[in-house]
Amino acid sequence: MSRDAPTSPARRRGPTLTRAEVRELFARLRELDPEPTTELEYSSPFELLIAVILSAQATDVGVNKATRRLYPVANTPQAILDLGEDALRQYIATIGLFNAKAKNVIAACRILVERHGGEVPRDRTALEALPGVGRKTANVVLNTVFGEGAIAVDTHIFRVSNRTGLAPGKDVRAVEDRLMRVVPEDFLLGAHHWLILHGRYTCKARKPDCPACVIRDLCWYKAKTPGTIERGIVDA
Missing domain, CATH: 1.10.340.30 (Hypothetical protein; domain 2)
Incomplete structure (x- = not known):
């Protein structure tokens, strides 16, 4: 593992994240963006x-x-x-x-x-x-608007949830339901925005920017782009 690689919690055998890994994932996303919000402009x-x-x-x-x-x-x-x-x-x-x-x-x-x-x-x-x-x-x-812990699963959240192993599901409702079960309560309000922004700018559909991804060592995605840390293994 490279020196600057994030240290991931103990992994489990299947392509889903452990509770510890889920918490670590959101902790890292929150560190990058402590107060996430929508990119839509509005004043009411x-x-x-x-x-x-x-x-x-x-x-x-x-x-x-x-x-x-x-x-x-x-x-x-x-x-x-x-x-x-x-x-x-x-x-x-x-x-x-x-x-x-x-x-x-x-x-x-x-x-x-x-x-x-x-x-x-x-x-x-x-x-x-x-x-x-x-x-x-x-x-x-x-x-x-109302500060409720709801998660709107769009294409970005659907992709990130399935790729990483955070909340795999065959359709958006299945992903939403699983996210509501696995996301820790203290991350629930920001989870919607963190996952959308991560999917929009890093975990992109055609070519994810895995080398720049702060959760790359937690992620179960098999087709990581080169130069990444894949579950603790350096891929040169």
């Missing part, structure tokens, strides 16, 4: 809700470009209803699936005004009843 619960709806099959960078134009004009449910669907489309036309998203945003705003006094509800069932809001979007809002 409603702004985050709309940004997350728009982010489906789109990048955070692309969504931020659109909302920087939209929010100075309309950033409340009633203001977007007053703006109207046709005008809304013009602001979000650079985002994929903008026609369907415009319909959903208008419909969601109408429900927020009519049923919730224009406020974003803190209830999962109420959130998921909004057009364009599924379990993942609801989890993002509950975690980021």
